[in-house]
Amino acid sequence: MDYKAQIHIDQLPKHIAIIMDGNGRWAKKQGKLRAFGHKNGTKAVKQTVETCAELGVKNLTLYAFSTENWNRPKLEVQTLMKLLISSLKKEIKTLQENNIRLNAIGNLDDLPTKVSDELNDVIALTKSNNRMVLTLALSYGSRNEILNAVKQISIKVKNNIISPEKIDESVINEHLYTQNLPDVDLLIRTSGEQRISNFLLWQIAYAELYFIETLWPDFTNQELYKAIVSYQNRERRFGKTSEQIR
Ligand code: IPE
Ligand code: IPE
Ligand code: MG
Secondary structure: OOOHHHOOHHHOOOEEEEEOOOHHHHHHHOOOOHHHHHHHHHHHHHHHHHHHHHHOOOEEEEEEEEHHHHHOOHHHHHHHHHHHHHHHHHHHHHHHHOOEEEEEEOOHHHOOHHHHHHHHHHHHHOOOOOOEEEEEEEEEOHHHHHHHHHHHHHHHHHOOOOOHHHOOHHHHHHOOOOOOOOOOOEEEEOOOOOOOOOOOOOOOOOOEEEEOOOOHHHOOHHHHHHHHHHHHOOOOOOOOOHHHHO
């Protein structure tokens, strides 16, 4: 099946988010260490980023490291942080060539200085790029993001900068890490798990969910195309009836 040919280019999801899961299992299946899976996962990241940009997807958000992932063995966390630094260094070229702007969401203050320095460099270098926004969710947890927004809004209320009656959905949106991003249209999770794992809870309120068995390092362009075709074949009703939509 050539899924790419079935994509309606004028109806692309404006925002695709991916929970890239299954690196560890991918490595274990081959009798290798989990780190080998993470390393190979970066290849799937590069390919997915380039393909989304080529297709014309405007926003791609990748769940790379959750607040809960800090609880993994120290060595694995270190490996992931090192991999992040080397990938950022290596892929700045890919981002520039493809006119992609890098963005990051999460508790970025918790990242090791080496990671945040590299991250800030790449964000600064790519800030004028405008074909696609690539957002990396790093030390990201959605409940934490919402908690943080509530605190910030409360301080503004306390200081009479905003009145409680004026708090609406857009005010909440503006105080989330994702402030300038549109809602997620399509959420993909690999590796067979069918859960959200504290990712973009507010932003996926009406996203189409797409779960596949493929482990992240095996995620191919064909699977991406297939996910988009599936998305385009769904009727998004947003509470209305089918008749109202047509
Ligand atoms: C996803 O793969 C990568 C991160 C969470 C950092 P996992 O490392 O969760 O792989 P599995 O789920 O154990 O196979
Ligand atoms: C979710 O994967 C986080 C990332 C992909 C970065 P996990 O592998 O950490 O999720 P759970 O804990 O199995 O739900
Ligand atoms: Mg996992």
